Amino acid sequence: MPPPPRVGDVTGLVSAFLPATRSEALARLEAFLPLAADYGAARNRVVAGHENVSRLSPATRTRVLLEQEILAAVRARHAPASIEKFEQEVWWRLYWKGWLEQRPGIWTRYREALSPLRWSERARAVAAGESGIAILDHFTRELITTGYLHNHARMWWASWWIHGEGLPWQQGAHFFLQHLRDGDAASNTLSWRWVAGLHTRGKAYLVRRSNLERYVAPELLAEHPAGLEKLESIAIRDLPWEEPPAPRALEPSDPQQGPRTGIWIHDEDLSVERSPLSDLAPVALLATVPSGLWECEAYSPGKCAFLKGALADGAARASEHFGLPCPTRDTPALSEALVAWALEERLDTVVTLSPFTGPLADEIPKIGAAFADRGVRLNLVRRPEEMVVMNRATGGFFGFWEKVRERG
C-alpha cells in the first residue's frame, strides 16, 4: 500500500461537487437532467468543474441513488434517442458489476497479485503527481484533493501508468480505489484490466497526445503544457493474457426473518428502504463504519469522511422507515462489532443487502462464521431485478446492451 501521497500545488483546481447523501444525489440528478440530451456530444471533454457529466457515480457507488431511478428520471424528461448515450453509460456500471459478480475469481487474482507488490520510487513519484507530464500530474492532484476524475482522465492516467511507466496495473488500480469517492471493485478493476489489454484479448488502450489536445479544455492544457511530448513515443506493453473463468449465474435471494431479526446497513447499499428488506419487521438496526477495513485499504481521509457522511444519511433514512433507532458503530473489527450487537439485541437472524464482490464482501465468510458460532443466521439478500440484469453480462458490453435496452 502506498503512503498517503504528498499533495502538490492545487491552486486553480476546481473542486468537483460530489453527492454523499440522498438529497444531495437527487439535487445533482435534477441539475443534470436538462443536460442529459447533450451528454452524447459533450461527455468526452475534460473541463474544469465537470458540468458536462453527471458526477452521480459516488451516489450509485453507495447506492443512495439507484441506476433505475436515474434511468426513470432521464426517460421521463427526454425522447429515447436523445439520451441513448447516457443510458448506455449508466448500464455500463451494471454490466461491470454483473461481469465481475459472475467471475469473482478475477477479483481474487487481482488481490493476490497486489498483496506482495512493494511501491517503487517511481510508482510513489507518479502517485504523488511527479510524473513529469504536467497535465497528468494535475489529474493526480485533482484525484487526491477532490476524489473524482473524468472518465477520459482516468483512461489517460491508467494508460500512462501501465504502458508509459511500465508500473503494475494492480497498484495503480488500488491507488484509484484509495481516493475515488465512486471507487468500485467492479468498475475500477475491470476498467484497469481493459486499459491493460487484459479484458478483451488483443485490445489495450493507449493514451495519445492528440487525444489530450482534442479533449482537454484548451485553457487547462495551456496551464499544464510540460512533458506532453513524452506521450508521443509511448507503445502498448503486452501483458500475459489469462483466460477469464466461465461466468456462474447469480441467484436472487429473498429475505428471511426470524423471531428477532436485525438489519445490518453498510456502505455498499444505502437504500435499504427501497429494497426487498423494506417490508421486514426488524427489532434492531445497525449501520457500521468499518474503520479497520478502510485503514487496511489505506483509504484517504477524504474518502473515509465521504463514506461516513453517506452512512449517516442511510442510517437516518432506515431509522425513519422502520421507526427504530439506527446507531452507527465505528469499528476496527467488523465481525466482532456485528456479533456484539447481535448478542446485545438477542438476535437470531441478521439480514443485510449482499455486498457485491470487493473488499467488504471478502469479510463476509468471517462474519458469517462468527455469527454461526453464536447461533445467529446471516441472511444476504440480493435485489431480484438486478440479478436478472447482471446475469446478462456474460459476454461483451454491446451484447449486454442489446438485451437490456429491450427488456431492462
Ligand SMILES: Cc1cc2nc3c(=O)[nH]c(=O)nc-3n(C[C@H](O)[C@H](O)[C@H](O)COP(=O)(O)OP(=O)(O)OC[C@H]3O[C@@H](n4cnc5c(N)ncnc54)[C@H](O)[C@@H]3O)c2cc1C
Ligand atoms: C481506469 C478507470 C477506473 C475507473 N474506476 C471507476 C470506479 O472505481 N467507479 C466507477 O463508478 N467508475 C469507474 N470508472 C468508470 C467511469 O470513469 C466513471 O464511472 C465516471 O467517470 C463517473 O463519472 P460521472 O458520474 O460523472 O459519469 P457520467 O459520464 O455522468 O456517467 C453516468 C453514469 O454512468 C456510469 N458510467 C459512466 N461511464 C462509465 C464507465 N466507463 N464504466 C462504468 N460506469 C460508467 C457511472 O455510474 C456514471 O455515474 C473508471 C474508468 C476508468 C477508465
